[in-house]
Amino acid sequence: MKLLIDVGNTSLKAVLWHSEQSQSADINNLPWLKITEVIYACVGRSDLLNDILTQAASNSINCFEAKVSKKLGDLVCAYEHVGNLGIDRWLALIAGFKLYPNKAFIVVDAGTATTIDVLNCEGLHLGGWILPGLDLMTSSLTQNTQGVFDDGKTPFTNELGKNTPNGLKNGALVATIGAIEQAKLHLNAQKADQAVQIIFAGGYGSLLQQQFEESIFDSLLVMKGLNYWYELSKTA
Numbered sequence: 224m225k226l227l228i229d230v231g232n233t234s235l236k237a238v239l240w241h242s243e244q245s246q247s248a249d250i251n252n253l254p255w256l257k258i259t260e261v262i263y264a265c266v267g268r269s270d271l272l273n274d275i276l277t278q279a280a281s282n283s284i285n286c287f288e289a290k291v292s293k294k295l296g297d298l299v300c301a302y303e304h305v306g307n308l309g310i311d312r313w314l315a316l317i318a319g320f321k322l323y324p325n326k327a328f329i330v331v332d333a334g335t336a337t338t339i340d341v342l343n344c345e346g347l348h349l350g351g352w353i354l355p356g357l358d359l360m361t362s363s364l365t366q367n368t369q370g371v372f373d374d375g376k377t378p379f380t381n382e383l384g385k386n387t388p389n390g391l392k393n394g395a396l397v398a399t400i401g402a403i404e405q406a407k408l409h410l411n412a413q414k415a416d417q418a419v420q421i422i423f424a425g426g427y428g429s430l431l432q433q434q435f436e437e438s439i440f441d442s443l444l445v446m447k448g449l450n451y452w453y454e455l456s457k458t459a
């Protein structure tokens with residue numbers, strides 16, 4: 224089985240992958256005898272990752288770090304400086320492309336940051352946006368103003384706010400929804416007759432998914448991307 228690791232800005236996630244199935248991994252007690260290779264991606268540095276890579280090396284297990292490339296199969300990256308695109312964004316696009324081949328889609332990864340990426344039906348990444356994640360949006364306001372406060376229990380909804388926590392939380396949610404609506408315009412301009420598939424991932428992905436009919440949430444999107452990246456890189 225493979226050990227797949229996704230290091231974000233807030234947390235490290237690891238799963239064991241075997242015969243197209245994922246299984247949660249206990250990073251304090253990894254089954255090194257059963258692991259054939261480690262495939263990882265990181266957008267920030269991590270001591271925990273370094274520790275796992277050291278353990279892999281002492282077990283003579285090969286480790287592969289996923290990197291963004293200008294092309295991967297039929298997928299083409301929008302960035303001129305591909306090394307600047309977050310690897311988590313590229314992996315989410317790779318996974319989406321495998322899930323919906325020849326289909327235009329938008330990937331929304333909602334974690335510490337919210338990223339929105341647009342891919343057309345030819346596999347061309349048209350580009351995307353980076354927004355503060357929902358928590359960053361609200362905390363930047365509570366920390367930089369006198370009067371804006373959160374009560375720790377108000378949910379994110381798309382209603383108009385009639386008190387401060389409502390105004391704050393719902394403002395963050397609708398700003399994010401509005402950005403996704405803007406992303407749809409970039410694909411509708413290309414193909415007016417086709418519905419656009421939206422794929423959500425990340426800690427707030429499930430909440431956002433509920434705002435868009437016929438969209439999907441896939442908590443394993445980046446992990447699936449790691450797995451496909453490895454398969455495609457081997458044959459490239």
Ligand SMILES: Nc1ncnc2c1ncn2[C@@H]1O[C@H](COP(=O)(O)OP(=O)(O)OP(=O)(O)O)[C@@H](O)[C@H]1O
Binds near residue numbers: 232234266311333336
């Ligand atoms: N059910 C949930 N599980 C985990 N995180 C959640 C959940 N609901 C909301 N969140 C929020 O999602 C964020 C974490 O998301 P995620 O794990 O995708 O990001 P990350 O890996 O920490 O960050 P990034 O990849 O953007 O650096 C936190 O802001 C957390 O408060």
Ligand SMILES: CC(C)(CO)[C@@H](O)C(=O)NCCC(=O)O
Binds near residue numbers: 307310311334
């Ligand atoms: C935006 C984040 C932090 C989201 O995890 C990550 O994708 C990243 O560090 N990106 C680098 C900048 C870019 O994607 O243009």
Ligand SMILES: [K+]
Binds near residue numbers: 231311332
């Ligand atoms: K992430």
